[in-house]
Structures are given as structure tokens and as C-alpha cells.
Amino acid sequence: MSYRKSYCLFGYFGFKNFGDDLMLVNALNHLDLIKRNNTYIVFVAEDYYSEQKAFTSFKNIKVKYIRLTPLINYICIYYYAFISREAFWIGGTSLYESSAANLDGIVWLNKVINKFQLFGKNFSFCNIGIGDFTSEKGLNLYKQIVNKSKRFSCRDHVSLMKLKNFFPEKPNVFEGGDLACLLESSFFNRDPKSIVFCGHFQYQDDESVVETYSAILNDICKGKEKVLFMPMHQGTQSDNQFHNKVSQKLTTPFEIINYSDDLFKYMSQAKIVISMRLHGLVLADILGIPNIGISYHDKVSIYIKSTNTLVEYRNKKVKENISIETIQKVISNYKKPTEFLNQEKNKAIKGMKVFEV
Structure with missing residues (x-):
């Protein structure tokens, strides 16, 4: 598989969640319509996609699924950041702090963005939801991530307003929708x-x-x-x-x-x-x-x-x-x-x- 025009995709993928998997396949089908000869490297917790026709059979794009093992997560991710043109996070309530003040997910995401920025690669968010932050540390991480992101589409107006309240002057921010609704x-x-x-x-x-x-x-x-x-x-x-x-x-x-x-x-x-x-x-x-x-x-x-x-x-x-x-x-x-x-x-x-x- 050629990585000449490759893009990395992240999200809540590989967790056997129907909504997230539906958003992924809908996003890939849409990219298949508007992009040609691109390769999309999708990072997943568990790869049950490679054996499913709906997640692999596309006319104009190539898709490769990479399981996020510790080796990939901590070392090989630098290689993918180096060879790719850009990275994206797709769908889900992606930026939030749980009621237990668990920041593991957003800390990990911030580190991933840093690895791509190390090689001068942009990181953008596609049709995501934004939740609430209850701690100063969580809010600071949220601000770091948004400041480092290139483009930002929110799946609903409430999420868009949460973003604009903190970043009223940030460019390339707009309202999108729920990717599940692309299903025919x-x-x-x-x-x-x-x-x-x-x-x-x-x-x-x-x-x-x-x-x-x-x-x-x-x-x-x-x-x-x-x-x-x-x-x-x-x-x-x-x-x-x-x-x-x-x-x-x-x-x-x-x-x-x-x-x-x-x-x-x-x-x-x-x-x-x-x-x-x-x-x-x-x-x-x-x-x-x-x-x-x-x-x-x-x-x-x-x-x-x-x-x-x-x-x-x-x-x-x-x-x-x-x-x-x-x-x-x-x-x-x-x-x-x-x-x-x-x-x-x-x-x-x-x-x-x-x-x-």
C-alpha cells in the first residue's frame, strides 16, 4: 500500500460501539466520493473492520486499520506522523471531562497532537461534540488542544457555542452535524x-x-x-x-x-x-x-x-x-x-x- 497521499484518522474506533462505527463508515464513504487516490490510516482499539466489506471496499480510496498496541501508541505513531500529510479526529463527544475528573483520554489526545506537530503536520476535528470541564487542569488541556488544531467542525450548535465562548476569534471553526445521518x-x-x-x-x-x-x-x-x-x-x-x-x-x-x-x-x-x-x-x-x-x-x-x-x-x-x-x-x-x-x-x-x- 502506497503512503504517498496518506492521512491518519482517530476516533472512538474499535470499541464495538454502533454509533462510532456508523460514523466511521459514513465518513469513509463520503471521502470515497470526494477524494481520489488517498490512503486513510485508521487507528483502532480492536480491528474487526478489516474482514468487513463495508469498511474495506471503496472505489477511490484505500483504507488501512492499525491496532493501537502499546508499541504503536508510544513508538510507531511517530512513523505514521512522519509519513502522513495530516491527521483528523472523527465524531463522538471528544473533548470533555468525566464526572470523576478522569483526564486520561484528553491527556492522551494532547500527546498524539504533539507528535504530529513535531513533524509539522496539522491535526483537525470533524463533526465532534464538546462536553464540560470541571477542573482547571482539564480546561487547560482543552485550550491547548483547540489552540493547536487547524480546523474544527462541531456536530451541534451547543458544542459550537462552547467552543466559541472560549475561542471567539479562532478561524476555521463551524457547525457540522451527526455523521450517522449520512447513512442511505x-x-x-x-x-x-x-x-x-x-x-x-x-x-x-x-x-x-x-x-x-x-x-x-x-x-x-x-x-x-x-x-x-x-x-x-x-x-x-x-x-x-x-x-x-x-x-x-x-x-x-x-x-x-x-x-x-x-x-x-x-x-x-x-x-x-x-x-x-x-x-x-x-x-x-x-x-x-x-x-x-x-x-x-x-x-x-x-x-x-x-x-x-x-x-x-x-x-x-x-x-x-x-x-x-x-x-x-x-x-x-x-x-x-x-x-x-x-x-x-x-x-x-x-x-x-x-x-x-
């Missing part, structure tokens, strides 16, 4: 026959949440409808850990899907999707499947409100009841938010302009 839905055929549930691993030890959703699913399905538990994340901490707990209390047929299975095929079987995971909702909307969101995080409720579609029925708090009447109301009255999705798609494409160098 014309390739999928619906076969609605099941209830799809996408939970979140953080509730696996919360017995009250487990009880709530087992009771809701039992009430909805009445022992007749099948529940498909679909993990949007199945890394070290897997959504299926929560799904296993819920399924033990079910009196209705169910199946727990693995991340390695064809998630699109199973999603297309949904009569309705009930999801804590944001990209479970995004995928359902793209495929035109009725859905209800469980807002474990503000980003879920913000997304549902932005679609302006049956918001009063589709936006539920954690442990809030979801009645059979609500299910029927959503299934009967849901319409795909096409205008919103097209707007998000166009914003995501605009965010990809950070690659136009």
Missing part, C-alpha cells in the same frame, strides 16, 4: 415483526431500572410479541449485560443479539424501537421505524425534540412508564422526520469540509 436508507427493506429494545450497560446493577423495563416489555408484548435486545455498545462494558438482567424477568419470547451480528437486518424487523441509545433512535428514524427514546442523557431528549415528531409520546425519562396505548399511538401516527434528517445530513456534509485541504 434505500438499501434496507423492512420486515416488522418484533419489538426492538436498546438498553444501556450503566443500568445493569440498578434493580429498579431492570424491573421497570422487564415489566414494560411484558405488558407490551403480552407473551406474544418477540423482543429483540440490540446492543449499540458491546465492548468491555456491554449493553447486553443490562439486557441479560431484563430478559431474565420476561414472560415473552426474546432474543439477545450480538454486536457481530447483522444489526441492520434485526433493526429492519422492528415494529417499534425503544432505545436508551441515541444512535438506536437515529438508525430507526433513518429507516423510517417508529421509535421511543429513553432519555438517560440530555442528548437523547435534545435529539427527539429536534425531530419535532410525536415528541410528547417519544420522549421518556428513565423508569417512566411506556403504556401499550403510547406504543399504539406512536406506531399509528409516526412519520419519518425526513426534513430534519436531510438538514442533519447536509450539516454533516458541511462538517466534512475540514478534509478539503
Whole structure:
């Protein structure tokens, strides 16, 4: 593989997170349309991409996946910084400080940027989210990273404002969108026959949440409808850990899907999707499947409100009841938010302009 025109790509890749993997393949497909004869070196925690056609078969670009072993992370990264033209971070809430003041991720990112700058290479961010910083050290790292970055597109207006509040004069900063919205839905055929549930691993030890959703699913399905538990994340901490707990209390047929299975095929079987995971909702909307969101995080409720579609029925708090009447109301009255999705798609494409160098 030639590295004559190579670019390095970073992100939350290789962690078996559906949203991040969807953003990666969508970004690569878009680059395949607008760039020719480029090589993209994608750094991943685990390489399950090289054997998948969707992540390797492109007409105009070449893609190589590099697993971030300690050797690569600490030594060989200098080689890739030397041979590449530029580096990019793609998608995700990339700049934030966790509630436990864990700065490991942002410290590592700052070091990676320094290695590329050592060889005079630019580092840019594409369609990312920006969270909050609670410590002076975290805020200082955030400022260092932004000051050193060349171009910056944010996936939403809130992130853009957080950036501009600290850096009002920084050039090449603009609003993009969620790369997941670049997915084309014309390739999928619906076969609605099941209830799809996408939970979140953080509730696996919360017995009250487990009880709530087992009771809701039992009430909805009445022992007749099948529940498909679909993990949007199945890394070290897997959504299926929560799904296993819920399924033990079910009196209705169910199946727990693995991340390695064809998630699109199973999603297309949904009569309705009930999801804590944001990209479970995004995928359902793209495929035109009725859905209800469980807002474990503000980003879920913000997304549902932005679609302006049956918001009063589709936006539920954690442990809030979801009645059979609500299910029927959503299934009967849901319409795909096409205008919103097209707007998000166009914003995501605009965010990809950070690659136009």
C-alpha cells in the first residue's frame, strides 16, 4: 500500500460501539466520493473492520486499520506522523471531562497532537461534540488542544457555542452535524415483526431500572410479541449485560443479539424501537421505524425534540412508564422526520469540509 497521499484518522474506533462505527463508515464513504487516490490510516482499539466489506471496499480510496498496541501508541505513531500529510479526529463527544475528573483520554489526545506537530503536520476535528470541564487542569488541556488544531467542525450548535465562548476569534471553526445521518436508507427493506429494545450497560446493577423495563416489555408484548435486545455498545462494558438482567424477568419470547451480528437486518424487523441509545433512535428514524427514546442523557431528549415528531409520546425519562396505548399511538401516527434528517445530513456534509485541504 502506497503512503504517498496518506492521512491518519482517530476516533472512538474499535470499541464495538454502533454509533462510532456508523460514523466511521459514513465518513469513509463520503471521502470515497470526494477524494481520489488517498490512503486513510485508521487507528483502532480492536480491528474487526478489516474482514468487513463495508469498511474495506471503496472505489477511490484505500483504507488501512492499525491496532493501537502499546508499541504503536508510544513508538510507531511517530512513523505514521512522519509519513502522513495530516491527521483528523472523527465524531463522538471528544473533548470533555468525566464526572470523576478522569483526564486520561484528553491527556492522551494532547500527546498524539504533539507528535504530529513535531513533524509539522496539522491535526483537525470533524463533526465532534464538546462536553464540560470541571477542573482547571482539564480546561487547560482543552485550550491547548483547540489552540493547536487547524480546523474544527462541531456536530451541534451547543458544542459550537462552547467552543466559541472560549475561542471567539479562532478561524476555521463551524457547525457540522451527526455523521450517522449520512447513512442511505434505500438499501434496507423492512420486515416488522418484533419489538426492538436498546438498553444501556450503566443500568445493569440498578434493580429498579431492570424491573421497570422487564415489566414494560411484558405488558407490551403480552407473551406474544418477540423482543429483540440490540446492543449499540458491546465492548468491555456491554449493553447486553443490562439486557441479560431484563430478559431474565420476561414472560415473552426474546432474543439477545450480538454486536457481530447483522444489526441492520434485526433493526429492519422492528415494529417499534425503544432505545436508551441515541444512535438506536437515529438508525430507526433513518429507516423510517417508529421509535421511543429513553432519555438517560440530555442528548437523547435534545435529539427527539429536534425531530419535532410525536415528541410528547417519544420522549421518556428513565423508569417512566411506556403504556401499550403510547406504543399504539406512536406506531399509528409516526412519520419519518425526513426534513430534519436531510438538514442533519447536509450539516454533516458541511462538517466534512475540514478534509478539503
